[in-house]
Amino acid sequence: MNQSSAPCLTQGCGDCPIRHRAVCARCEPDELQLLDEIKYYRTYEAGSHIIWAGDRMDFVGSVVSGIATLTQTMEDGRTQMVGLLLPSDFVGRPGRDGAAYDVTATSDVMMCCFRKKPFEQLMVRTPHIAHRLLEMTLDELDAAREWMLLLGRKTAREKIASFLSIIARRDASLNLRTAKGALVFDLPLTRESMADYLGLTLETVSRQISALRKDGVIELEGKRHVIVPDFDRLLEEAGDDSDGGMLA
Amino acid sequence: MNQSSAPCLTQGCGDCPIRHRAVCARCEPDELQLLDEIKYYRTYEAGSHIIWAGDRMDFVGSVVSGIATLTQTMEDGRTQMVGLLLPSDFVGRPGRDGAAYDVTATSDVMMCCFRKKPFEQLMVRTPHIAHRLLEMTLDELDAAREWMLLLGRKTAREKIASFLSIIARRDASLNLRTAKGALVFDLPLTRESMADYLGLTLETVSRQISALRKDGVIELEGKRHVIVPDFDRLLEEAGDDSDGGMLA
DNA sequence: ATTCTTGCTTGATCTACGTCAAATACGTGC
DNA sequence: GCACGTATTTGACGTAGATCAAGCAAGAAT
Structure with missing residues (x-):
């Protein structure tokens, strides 16, 4: 595989x-x-x-x-x-x-x-x-x-975007791209565990994921399957210096 | 010395x-x-x-x-x-x-x-x-x-108390005790740097220090010189499991 | 002495996120 | 299909801490 x-x-x-x-x-x-x-x-x-x-x-x-x-x-x-x-x-x-x-x-x-x-x-x-x-x-x-x-200075939205980019990066084995080049992966954690990761509540995690979806930064299939059409956009949302193409 | x-x-x-x-x-x-x-x-x-x-x-x-x-x-x-x-x-x-x-x-x-x-x-x-x-x-x-x-889960007051206990602990060389056994040390940082340490603003740092002083958890001489009459009390405020007597 | 500067405090307000509560979705076993 | 449990979403509301804005204290420069 x-x-x-x-x-x-x-x-x-x-x-x-x-x-x-x-x-x-x-x-x-x-x-x-x-x-x-x-x-x-x-x-x-x-x-x-x-x-x-x-x-x-x-x-x-x-x-x-x-x-x-x-x-x-x-x-x-x-x-x-x-x-x-x-x-x-x-x-x-x-x-x-x-x-x-x-x-x-x-x-x-x-x-x-x-x-x-x-x-x-x-x-x-x-x-x-x-x-x-x-x-x-x-x-x-x-x-x-x-x-x-992340814990000390980022907003809830930035935290979520950062988390998604970290998972995409680390979970390289699972990284796939669609025909259009979108990045695809599964979240390895429940909303509650993500909250524990990010220093948030599970409700805030859920809301921010919904917001990123509404704004077109990510797409969701089911609760765990994430599609990132534009990874650079996600990095911007994360507030990271755009080291950019580590996955280019 | x-x-x-x-x-x-x-x-x-x-x-x-x-x-x-x-x-x-x-x-x-x-x-x-x-x-x-x-x-x-x-x-x-x-x-x-x-x-x-x-x-x-x-x-x-x-x-x-x-x-x-x-x-x-x-x-x-x-x-x-x-x-x-x-x-x-x-x-x-x-x-x-x-x-x-x-x-x-x-x-x-x-x-x-x-x-x-x-x-x-x-x-x-x-x-x-x-x-x-x-x-x-x-x-x-x-x-x-x-x-x-500390960054992800503690309140501002707990952050300050934790910081004080960390400094007291690390800065062991400077630790002194008064006749009554109170712990004495100097803050090595400005309020602003403390804020950067703790993921807060300098105003919040200042307010929480004032609050701890008002509540008798610490005493201040000048802006930097701290006296801790009861170290266990400080640890409680920090929300740490009372490993207690590391300085006993 | 007086002005400046830098660090600190304190007050008034605002807001992002937490809290509490109620749906909704998705399995899994019957 | 239906009941039940777990994960998630969404809404209404409250609050800790941020932001904006004045002072204040103490040392350094003039």
Whole structure:
């Protein structure tokens, strides 16, 4: 169907999707075998918690399929999403014992896990794994800071437009174009989860999506299927500097 | 005066303040010498830009003295702070060429810089530097995510209280207690910069500080000098789970 | 002393978004 | 087909915080 679901057996990484190589892209065959030895798969049902904040976490790993979220919740129930995990995204903090956030499967999720202790030992022996992890963490930090601008300074409409463009970008595997060049993808979250992502209420999310639809910025088929006839227009609505053609 | 201004000559790190050892804490003497060879100091005047977003960045380093901020600005001028750099904090992204954000000196700043190329080479040879950087980056990511909860879900009053407790915590070097056990510190930012930190306007910042003062949560001497008679009370106002006694 | 400048406070009003409440749509099982 | 549960939309209204607009305080320059 597309490269993201292609197995990476050639990399010695079992049946993980290709970007899972994030961790083992430059490993030697013997290192890959060590990774395979400490690897296992787990599945989680939609709605179930993968980890609770504060739990001891004895693995690191990648999402193979499905969607998971990282969230923080205040005592009175207000919650803010702080991470969105799509297939191939990495979870876990080598060198840390506890989980800092709740990790929840919002759809059925399959994880590819590495037992943490041996993974950390492997890290010591194979410096490029540490480098790759540093790189991934810097990427996450960049994403978090972009997100902070969104949360602190953008209007509700800009937040929605930004979210749509972020999903279109990240979910590249699902990106398709119609004959006319319109961009097409599915929303991976409910309105409520989008609200938690954007620091809004679900009602405001719904209203702003309706408004963008009315103004012709997007089209909807059903509740989740989005068509973006003009991606640059969407970026304008998002208030982003038009870096423009990253999908050109 | 306090440990933060004590030189760390014993670590072979020149006259950098002690937490600068972040990078070189576990280095062998010969590695430290290599660090010294690629090290230089630079000063920046209050208000001047250290780096502009997008600039090539040919160094990494630590703040030795003064305060600097990381900010993002939208085309229409709305700005969001995404990082606050106090003495001993690290700046720079090994492996990345460009700066992602504006870095501004909000007071006179002295930086201790390492030339990036040789620093990266050193990183390859000394794995514990890479590990330390990963650890620091994970810390920053945690801080960013805490910050996201603040931006997305907290009220103005909670934001101010959170900010005060964060400063009290980070600025540990300046923490003092009065005879009665009240916590005392100085605000490192103007009201406007606080507003950029918190996703508010400077007027709202001012009003909420006044309100906290009126309610006895804090006392003020002048505009910047803060006295917190009861730190737990402040934490309650911040809406944080009372992890309580981190300063007990 | 006096004017300027910069940072801060306070007041009056406005508005974007939240809150509360009631439909509507879409499955899924019977 | 029909009942039921969940996700979503839409409406009416309230409010936290933004905006606009005056002051005020304290240091620096004249």
